[in-house]
Amino acid sequence: MNASHPSASLFDSFGRRIDYLRVSVTDRCDLRCTYCLPKDFKGYEEPADWLTHAEMKRLVGIFVGLGVGKVRLTGGEPLLRRGIADLAAGIAALPGLTDLSLSSNGTQLARHAVALHAAGVSRLNISLDTLDANCFARITGRDCLADVLEGLTAAKEAGFAPIKLNMVVQSDINEAEVERMVEFSMQHGFILRLIETMPIGDTGREASYVDLSTLGQRMAQRFGLLPQVLGAGSGPARYWSSADGHMSLGVITPMSQHFCAACNRVRLSVNGTLYLCLGQEDKLDLGMLMLSGSSDAELRWHIREAISRKPERHEFNTRPEKIIRFMAQTGG
Structure with missing residues (x-):
C-alpha cells in the first residue's frame, strides 16, 4: 500500500x-427472484457455520477501525436473521x-421497521421490481406484493428517509413497468434505482438484459428530471432528481457502463468469507481465521493484505460464465 495514506x-x-x-447476515431468502436464486x-x-452476532460485530469493528465508515446489512433477506435489530444496534454503536443501512426485499419490513430505526439503521434499500401483482409473483415466486407495500408504509412512518427502491429491469418482463415505478416514487418521495442484470450464477446469466444508460436518460426527459451531481465515493448510481428534490432516479449500469474505477466496497458473507469483487473469485476466509484463534491484530494484517x-474490475462482459455462485451467496 501507499505509505502516504493514513494507517x-x-x-x-x-x-x-x-x-x-456489506455484511450478509444470512444467505436465506423467502423469495426466489428469477435473476438471483433457482x-x-x-x-x-x-x-x-454462520458467524455469530458477536463474531460479526468483532469483524465489523475491525473494519471500522481500519477506516470503513459505511456498513450495509444484507442477505439473502436480512430480516430473516433472528435478533437482527439487536445486531444492528451493536454495530451502530461502534465508534x-x-x-449503517440495510437492504431488504420488504416482505418482513412491516414488523421490523420501528425496531430497526430505533437500533440506529439510518437508511433502507428495498427491492421492488414491479407494482403489478402478477408480474411480482412471476419474478419472485410469491404473491406477496401487498406485504412489501405495507412494509414501505411502515418504514416511512418509522422515520426512514431516504428510502431507496431497487428495480432490476428485464426486457419483456418488467421493462414496461419502469414509468409506473417512477410515478410511484415521485408520489411517495422515494429514490428509484434501476439496475442492470448481472451474469452472477446461472440465474443471472439467464436474465434478460436491458441497457439502462439510455433508458435512464429517456425517463429523466419524460419526467423533467435534472442531472444530480454527487461527490466522490457516493456509490455506483448516476442520478437525476425532480426540481423540488422530492424524488430521484438513478441507474446502476455494471454492464453498459461499469464503475469499477470508483469501487469502494467489499462484501462479507454469512460464513465470514470476504469477497473482494462482486465479479471475481478473489476472497479471504476470515471465518476460518477467527476459528483458528487469530487475534485482532492478525485479522487486521490479513484484511490489509487481501x-x-x-x-481492478469485474469481467462480466468478457467472461460472463466466470461467477458460478449466486448473488445471495455473495452478500448483496
Missing part, C-alpha cells in the same frame, strides 16, 4: 479507498461508524 485507511493497489463493507436451490450455508489484492 487507519484501507487502500487497494489501484489507489481506491475501501470504506464500505426455485429449487438448497445450497445454503448451515446455520452452524467511527458513520452510516485489500491489496482487490481486482
Whole structure:
C-alpha cells in the first residue's frame, strides 16, 4: 500500500479507498427472484457455520477501525436473521461508524421497521421490481406484493428517509413497468434505482438484459428530471432528481457502463468469507481465521493484505460464465 495514506485507511493497489463493507447476515431468502436464486436451490450455508452476532460485530469493528465508515446489512433477506435489530444496534454503536443501512426485499419490513430505526439503521434499500401483482409473483415466486407495500408504509412512518427502491429491469418482463415505478416514487418521495442484470450464477446469466444508460436518460426527459451531481465515493448510481428534490432516479449500469474505477466496497458473507469483487473469485476466509484463534491484530494484517489484492474490475462482459455462485451467496 501507499505509505502516504493514513494507517487507519484501507487502500487497494489501484489507489481506491475501501470504506464500505456489506455484511450478509444470512444467505436465506423467502423469495426466489428469477435473476438471483433457482426455485429449487438448497445450497445454503448451515446455520452452524454462520458467524455469530458477536463474531460479526468483532469483524465489523475491525473494519471500522481500519477506516470503513459505511456498513450495509444484507442477505439473502436480512430480516430473516433472528435478533437482527439487536445486531444492528451493536454495530451502530461502534465508534467511527458513520452510516449503517440495510437492504431488504420488504416482505418482513412491516414488523421490523420501528425496531430497526430505533437500533440506529439510518437508511433502507428495498427491492421492488414491479407494482403489478402478477408480474411480482412471476419474478419472485410469491404473491406477496401487498406485504412489501405495507412494509414501505411502515418504514416511512418509522422515520426512514431516504428510502431507496431497487428495480432490476428485464426486457419483456418488467421493462414496461419502469414509468409506473417512477410515478410511484415521485408520489411517495422515494429514490428509484434501476439496475442492470448481472451474469452472477446461472440465474443471472439467464436474465434478460436491458441497457439502462439510455433508458435512464429517456425517463429523466419524460419526467423533467435534472442531472444530480454527487461527490466522490457516493456509490455506483448516476442520478437525476425532480426540481423540488422530492424524488430521484438513478441507474446502476455494471454492464453498459461499469464503475469499477470508483469501487469502494467489499462484501462479507454469512460464513465470514470476504469477497473482494462482486465479479471475481478473489476472497479471504476470515471465518476460518477467527476459528483458528487469530487475534485482532492478525485479522487486521490479513484484511490489509487481501485489500491489496482487490481486482481492478469485474469481467462480466468478457467472461460472463466466470461467477458460478449466486448473488445471495455473495452478500448483496
